[in-house]
Amino acid sequence: KRKMGDNDRINIDLNCYYSINGYQHYTRTFNVFNGDKVRTRLIPQVRAGLPVGLTNANFRLRRYFPTVGDYFVIMNPDSDIYDHFSANPNQDIVHIIVELLPTSH
Structure with missing residues (x-):
């Protein structure tokens, strides 16, 4: 759901399982x-922005993995390549990149 008047961020509500300190x-x-909200030093692959005007398309979510004080992004889901990001000021927010996938034929 896109915030009215905020073209730089959308919220995705997911119904998923995760555990924090033993609580489910x-x-x-x-x-x-x-893309303009992501640090400019990141490589273009990671700085992929949200597609404009697409509401029904294939997307892949690239997750940032929060740790204590830092978080990382997996560049390629089939490898262990990652880049380092500065400390996440709000550890209860997971930042992810939305990437448009090629249309299947």
Whole structure:
């Protein structure tokens, strides 16, 4: 769901399982930032922005993995290549990139 007047960020509400300190949770909201909200030093592959005007398309989510004080992004899901990001000021937010996938034929 896109915030009115905010073209740089959308929220994706997911119904998923995760565990924090032994407690189980089943819902979570992910904040997705457009390319201009991502640090400019990142390589273009990671700085992929949100496609404009597409509402029904194939997307892949690239997750940032929060740790204590830092978080990382997996550049390629089939490899262990990653880049380092500065400390996440709000550890309960997971930043992810939305990438448009090629149309299947």
